[in-house]
Each structure stands twice: as structure tokens, then as C-alpha cells.
Amino acid sequence: MPHIHFNQILVFSPITHMQMAWAQPDDEQAQGLTSPAYWQKLAKIIESAxxxxxxxxxxxSVPDDLADGARVAMQLGAQYPRQDPFALIPIMAxxxxxxxxxxxxxTAGTPPFLAVRRLGTLDNLTGGRVAWNVVTSHVGGDFRALGLTQLGHDERYDQADEYMEICYRLWDAFPRDAIVADRGKKIFVDAxxxxxVEYxxxxxxxxxxxxxxxxxQGRPLIFQAGQSGRGMHFATTHADAxxxxxxxxxSMARFVKNIRAASHDIGKTNEPKVFFGIQPxxxxxxxxxxxxxxxxxxxxxxxxxxxxxxxMIGIDLGKYDLDLPLENIETNASRGLLAATLDSIEGRAPTVREAAxxxxxxxGMAQMVGTPEQIATKIENYWRESGCYGFNISPTVSPTSIIDFAEQVVPILQKRGLMRTEYADTTFRGNLSQ
Ligand SMILES: Cc1cc2nc3c(=O)[nH]c(=O)nc-3n(C[C@H](O)[C@H](O)[C@H](O)COP(=O)(O)O)c2cc1C
Known part of the structure; x- marks a missing residue:
């Protein structure tokens, strides 16, 4: 029987998505900047669920699109400092x-050859438990930090298509069983x-x-989050999820329908599995x-x-009247996220203040507020009515909100037969597909 799949979203900074979470008395994530134990505690809770x-x-990079943006982000600990999440994987694994x-x-800043090497090393060390969220970097600051020029919105995806092609070729060029390790013949790899790869x-x-x-698991699982027309085409072409x-x-139901149609248009039979971000x-x-x-x-x-x-929009909204409706601003950053934000209130655009x-x-994620029973019911309804595969859960206060979900909502979903009670496989790909 199909069941609901979950991933826990985290950011390697003092907060995940909720601003000022670090200042809540029971939040511990700021300690995680220097504490492997914090992340190991989270990993065990999330696996137990x-x-x-x-x-x-x-x-x-630090967002610097407001006039005083970097300073504001620093003072408020708004995903700042921001450390490299790759370092956490061996610790949690x-x-x-x-x-x-x-x-x-x-796909900006790291050549595909190095991406395949970094991801592949971790995928081997974890026994096939790595997924790659392929982003094309909508944040202008990322390019300024790297000394690169940001390509236009759609062209970033054109470049990323080439990037993926190189990765596929590199993955296909070294099958696992090429390693024979034959001591007698003194051959390690069957050359x-x-x-x-010549590209x-x-x-x-x-x-x-x-x-x-x-x-x-072969190659790392591919996640993608492009939501504009060009972004969806890229996602349906390359992503497992x-x-x-x-x-x-x-809008969730509409999105799933659009992904199905886009997959159908390119003749893809195994359409990507859609996970919606939610915050309980x-x-x-x-x-x-x-x-x-x-x-x-x-x-x-x-x-x-x-x-x-x-x-996210790449435009300083500090100059706008906060009580006027947010406009559909022409952006080179995230068109998909802007469109989703404009659609957050039924029948009208949110004001800049409401959106902020x-x-x-x-x-900008949907929030689910209520008792564990009410949240389990909402999740079930959203899952059934949208046709999505699962949810990426964003915490408020960490680790308490993660523990509360694991201990109070997960058992209800399991009792209703909507969530697994044990893992089906040891690889990410295996568990995602069952
Ligand atoms: C739910 C969601 C999560 C995203 N997470 C990231 C992220 O972690 N890092 C990043 O650089 N971009 C992230 N993005 C941005 C997208 O990868 C993409 O670059 C951006 O939305 C612009 O493409 P689009 O206009 O096709 O949506 C995210 C987008 C969405 C919708």
C-alpha cells in the first residue's frame, strides 16, 4: 500500500527556515555550528521516525540584496554563519x-567532475545514502562571491543541462563491478x-x-526545485524527486498535475516524485x-x-510600501518561488508585509498548526488531494519541534497505515521507491 514519505529539512546555520529560531530558549541549533553531537542527536531522532x-x-553567500542586507542577516543570525553541509554527512551517517x-x-562554482567526485565519495562511504539537490543558484550574491557572472534565468538551466550530461557520462563510465581486486592476478580495477569521458x-x-x-545505489539520487516553466522542464528531465x-x-494539486503533464510531454514514464515543504x-x-x-x-x-x-526575488523590497500588494516583479532570481508567494492567499496577492x-x-511554506491528531489529518488530506509523494518538514525550534513531530505525529500516521514502521532498504533510492 502506498504511504507518505518524509524528509527533514535542515540548514547548517543557527536556524533552518524560521527566522530568530536561535533566540528561542529551547533552541539548540546555534550550538550545532561547533557540535557534531547536535547533528548526531538529530540524525538518530529522524531515523527513529x-x-x-x-x-x-x-x-x-549571505543575502545582500537589501541595502543593509548582509548586516541585517549577520545581526539577526538569518542563516548566518552558514557552513558547508557536506561536512555533516559522515558525522550523521x-x-x-x-x-x-x-x-x-x-551547478555554479564547482566543475561537474568535482561534483561527481565529492558526491560519489560520500555515496560510497554511506553505502548509497546520498541525494544531490541540484540548484543553478538564483542568488546573485553566490556569483559575486565566486567571481563569476550570473547567467540569465533560462540560460542557467541550459548550462545545467550540460552539467548533468557530464555527470551522467562520468557515473556511467565507472561501474562498481569494474573493481575486481584480484590479488592473484594483481589487478585491482579492470581497466x-x-x-x-570526452565532452x-x-x-x-x-x-x-x-x-x-x-x-x-548506482548514482546519487537527484532532487531538484525549479518551479518556473524552464525550471520544471529541467526538473522533470533530470530529477528522481x-x-x-x-x-x-x-496550488499543490495544480503543481503535481503540471509535473505529470511536463513528464508526459518529454516521454518520461517514471515521473519525479513530488515533495512539498511544510512547517508544522x-x-x-x-x-x-x-x-x-x-x-x-x-x-x-x-x-x-x-x-x-x-x-529570493533579487530585488530590495525595503524600498516598497509594505502595505501595498506584492507585484509580479520581473526577476532573474526565483520566478517559481515568487509565483508561489503571489498565490499564498486565495483571491488576492499578499501585501509586501504579509509576504515578508x-x-x-x-x-513561504504552508504551515500546519494544531494538535498532533489535527496535523496528521491535515497531512493525510494534503497528500491525498494534491497527489504528492510526500513532505519535506521544516522545523520551527530545533530539536524540540523535530522531536515533537517524531514522537507525536509519526505514531498517529503509522497507526493509520500511512507511514512505514521500518525501513525497506539501506539505500536512499531503495527507501524512496518503496
Ligand atoms: C522549495 C525550494 C527549495 C529551494 N532550495 C534551494 C536551495 O537550498 N539552494 C538554492 O540555491 N536554491 C534553492 N531553490 C531555488 C531553485 O533551485 C531555483 O534555482 C530557483 O527557484 C529559480 O528557478 P525557478 O525560477 O525555475 O523556480 C529552492 C527552490 C524551491 C522552490
Whole structure:
């Protein structure tokens, strides 16, 4: 029987998505900047809840699109400092056996040869538990930090198509069973089975033998999150799974339908599995949950939300009247996320203030507020009505909100037969597919 799949979203910074989470008295994530024990504790909790994986969202630079943006981000600890999530995977994998690890790596800044090597090394060390969230970097600051020129919105995806082609060729060129390790014959790798990749494209080239063999899951699982027309085409072409953000159940259902149609158009039979980001806020009673949500929201200054939203659109929203509707601004950054934000309130566009508050709290994700029972029911309804494959859960306060979900919501879903009670496989690909 099909069941709901879950990943836990995390960011290697003092907060994940909720601004000012670090300032809540029971939040421990800031300690995680220097503490492997914090991440190992999370990994064990998340595996005990039978989630498919952890999903590390990441951008490389500090948002500097508001006039004083970098300063605001620093002062508010708004995903700042921001460390490299690759470093956490061996730490978390060492205390788990089944949990998968999705990690974001941009097609800007790291040549595909090195991406295949870094991801492949981790995939081998974890026994096939790595997924790659392929991003093309919508944040202008990432390019300025790397000394690169940002390509236009659609052209970034054209370049990324070439990037993926090189990765596929490198993965296919070194099958796992090319390693024979025959002591008698003194042959470690059967050199006839490893091929040289020769690729010359418009944007990228690679002439090399791959240096990492395939893992037990073949190649790393591919996640993607492009939501514009060109972004969806890229995602349906390459991704095993899509991480999407839609603020309402109706837009979620529309998104899943669009992905099915786009997959059909390119003749893809195994369409990508869609995961929607959601942020639960749990309380003993509905009133308690609503009060908790309000307390958390009240602790977030408007600048924090504006900063996030400006970074996503690539335009300084500080210059706009906060009480006028957010416009459909022409952006070279994330067109998909802007469209989702404009659709967050039924029948009208949100004001800049409403959108900023939403972004400050949940990065624009749908929130589910209520008792564990109510949240389980909402998740089931969203899953059934949208046709999605599962959800990426974004925490509020860490680790308490992660523990609350694992201990209070997961058992209800398991009792209803909507979630697995044990893992089906030891690879990310294996668990995602069952
Ligand atoms: C749910 C979601 C999560 C995303 N996470 C990241 C991320 O962690 N890092 C990043 O650089 N971009 C991230 N993005 C941005 C997308 O990868 C993409 O570059 C951006 O949305 C622009 O493409 P689009 O206009 O096709 O949507 C995310 C987008 C969505 C919708």
C-alpha cells in the first residue's frame, strides 16, 4: 500500500527556515555550528521516525540584496554563519544505518567532475545514502562571491543541462563491478571497464576518466526545485524527486498535475516524485498551537522576513510600501518561488508585509498548526488531494519541534497505515521507491 514519505529539512546555520529560531530558549541549533553531537542527536531522532532522509538546503553567500542586507542577516543570525553541509554527512551517517542525506550543490562554482567526485565519495562511504539537490543558484550574491557572472534565468538551466550530461557520462563510465581486486592476478580495477569521458559543450567541457566508482545505489539520487516553466522542464528531465514549495492545497494539486503533464510531454514514464515543504506547529490543544505560532511569529522582526524575500526575488523590497500588494516583479532570481508567494492567499496577492512575515516564519511554506491528531489529518488530506509523494518538514525550534513531530505525529500516521514502521532498504533510492 502506498504511504507518505518524509524528509527533514535542515540548514547548517543557527536556524533552518524560521527566522530568530536561535533566540528561542529551547533552541539548540546555534550550538550545532561547533557540535557534531547536535547533528548526531538529530540524525538518530529522524531515523527513529523512519524518514527517508535529511535534506540540507543551502546557498553559498549571505543575502545582500537589501541595502543593509548582509548586516541585517549577520545581526539577526538569518542563516548566518552558514557552513558547508557536506561536512555533516559522515558525522550523521556514522550513527545511522538507513537514513538518507540530501545535500545542495550548485551547478555554479564547482566543475561537474568535482561534483561527481565529492558526491560519489560520500555515496560510497554511506553505502548509497546520498541525494544531490541540484540548484543553478538564483542568488546573485553566490556569483559575486565566486567571481563569476550570473547567467540569465533560462540560460542557467541550459548550462545545467550540460552539467548533468557530464555527470551522467562520468557515473556511467565507472561501474562498481569494474573493481575486481584480484590479488592473484594483481589487478585491482579492470581497466577495460572504465571509459574516458570526452565532452565539449557550449558552456562546459570535461576530458577525464572518472575517479569514483558507482555506489550500491548506482548514482546519487537527484532532487531538484525549479518551479518556473524552464525550471520544471529541467526538473522533470533530470530529477528522481522534486522539492517544491506551494502555499495552498489547491496550488499543490495544480503543481503535481503540471509535473505529470511536463513528464508526459518529454516521454518520461517514471515521473519525479513530488515533495512539498511544510512547517508544522504542534500544541496540546488547537488553542495552544495557535498561541505558540503567534508567539514565534511575534519574535520575528519584519526586516528578517524582508531580507529573505528580497534575497529570493533579487530585488530590495525595503524600498516598497509594505502595505501595498506584492507585484509580479520581473526577476532573474526565483520566478517559481515568487509565483508561489503571489498565490499564498486565495483571491488576492499578499501585501509586501504579509509576504515578508510568511517568509520570515516559514520561507513561504504552508504551515500546519494544531494538535498532533489535527496535523496528521491535515497531512493525510494534503497528500491525498494534491497527489504528492510526500513532505519535506521544516522545523520551527530545533530539536524540540523535530522531536515533537517524531514522537507525536509519526505514531498517529503509522497507526493509520500511512507511514512505514521500518525501513525497506539501506539505500536512499531503495527507501524512496518503496
Ligand atoms: C522549495 C525550494 C527549495 C529551494 N532550495 C534551494 C536551495 O537550498 N539552494 C538554492 O540555491 N536554491 C534553492 N531553490 C531555488 C531553485 O533551485 C531555483 O534555482 C530557483 O527557484 C529559480 O528557478 P525557478 O525560477 O525555475 O523556480 C529552492 C527552490 C524551491 C522552490
Amino acid at each position: 523512519c524518514f527517508d532522509g535529511v535534506f540540507f538546503a543551502d546557498t553559498m 556514522a550513527v545511522t544505518r538507513y537514513l538518507g542525506f540530501g545535500v545542495t550543490l550548485s 577495460d571497464r572504465v571509459n574516458k 565539449e559543450g557550449k558552456y562546459l567541457k570535461c576530458h577525464a576518466y572518472p575517479v569514483t566508482m558507482c555506489s550500491p 522534486i522539492y517544491a514549495l506551494q502555499p495552498r492545497i489547491e 506547529v504542534i500544541g496540546g490543544t488547537e488553542a495552544e498551537a495557535l498561541q505558540r505560532r503567534q508567539e514565534l511569529a511575534d519574535a520575528i522582526p519584519i526586516e528578517a522576513g524582508l531580507n529573505r524575500l528580497s534575497g 512575515l510568511h517568509w520570515g516564519m516559514s520561507y
